[in-house]
Amino acid sequence: MVRAIRLLTTVFISVILCHSAMAHSVTKEQMHDDGIVRLSKIEVYPQYRDEYIELAKEVGEISLLSEAGVLAMYAMAETDNLCLITILEIYSSQAAYSRHIESGHFKKYKRETLHMVKSLELCDQTPLNPRSEIANVINAD
Amino acid sequence: MVRAIRLLTTVFISVILCHSAMAHSVTKEQMHDDGIVRLSKIEVYPQYRDEYIELAKEVGEISLLSEAGVLAMYAMAETDNLCLITILEIYSSQAAYSRHIESGHFKKYKRETLHMVKSLELCDQTPLNPRSEIANVINAD
Structure with missing residues (x-):
């Protein structure tokens, strides 16, 4: 019994440590049949490159941390x-994507980067292997 | 104490259930400073498309399940x-990449797909956000 408690305690601590290494995030939704896997291909004007990168980082972090469907x-x-x-974007459903593009953080990103973007191509993808799954987390500093 | 044991048991069962949903995989290495993030862009001849996809699935599954650095x-x-x-490939280090291209499963994939590939472009990438991390698992059927 003591060994069982020790084992369970070790597992519990491991889970806590593992969790604390990630920034706090919402619980993610499962992928639905109408989920979206997309490669967004963006070319930015050189003079705005660094500024664009900061805004892309910001919208990515907020979306991953706050949206269950991203x-x-x-x-x-x-x-x-x-x-x-190139941004690999995966949304759990069409509804999740609609919620994303209606969010304040996406609208801010779109508004503030519009003049920085030379071209934008949204290339929807079909994953080759349904068993292969991607998880994307934001680690705490 | 009884509540603590119950809580720990719940966590333990959750971990077991979570683990059993994934096919058995090696423990993954941490990303090193010389790690590689790459988008491999491949065009296949239409007549070989389905055959190519099967071979790409196979090499992806074996690599993810058996190589700590993939x-x-x-x-x-x-x-x-x-x-x-497009294949998003992430290797933990240059050494991990070298081991991958020396592996039997990669050599088999390369040999059997060579005549199917119209063009191949290896585009090394720099992730924009060091805090953003990808995990790629193979789920059991």
């Missing part, structure tokens, strides 16, 4: 040309 | 043209 918002720039940005 | 291998096809495939 399963991924992972932004990358081509190492050889940081003006070419 | 943190993501998430393959998607453009919904409007399934011949245009």
Whole structure:
């Protein structure tokens, strides 16, 4: 019995430690049949690059932490040309996507980056393997 | 005390249930400073599309399940043209990448898909937000 309690305590502490390494986030929804997997391809004007990156980081963090239906918002720039940005976006459903684009943080991002964006292409994707799942978390500093 | 044991038991069962939903995988390495985030962009000839997709699924599953340094291998096809495939690949280090391309399953994939691939572009990426982390798991059926 004492060993069982010790084991359970170890598991409990591990879970707490694991949880504390992540910034506080809402519980995520499961992917629905009408979920969206998208690669958003954005080219920004060089003079706005750093400013754009800060705004993209901000909207990604707020969306991941506060929206149950935003399963991924992972932004990358081509190492050889940081003006070419790709964001892997995963929404649990069409409704989750609608809620996202109606959110204050998305509208702020859209409004403040509009003049920075040279081109934007939304490329909807079909995942090849239904068993393969992505989780995107924001770690605490 | 009884309540504490109940709580710990609940946590323990949750961890077990959570674990059993995933196929058995090696423990993953942490991302190193020389880790790689890459978008591999592949166009396949239409007549080989389905066959290619099966081989890409296979190498992705084996790599994720068996290689500690393969943190993501998430393959998607453009919904409007399934011949245009993008794979988000994340390796924990240059050494992990070297081990991957030396593996039997990668060599098999490369050998068996070579004639199916019309073009291949390896686009190394710089993640915009160091706090944003991706985990890619294979769920059990």
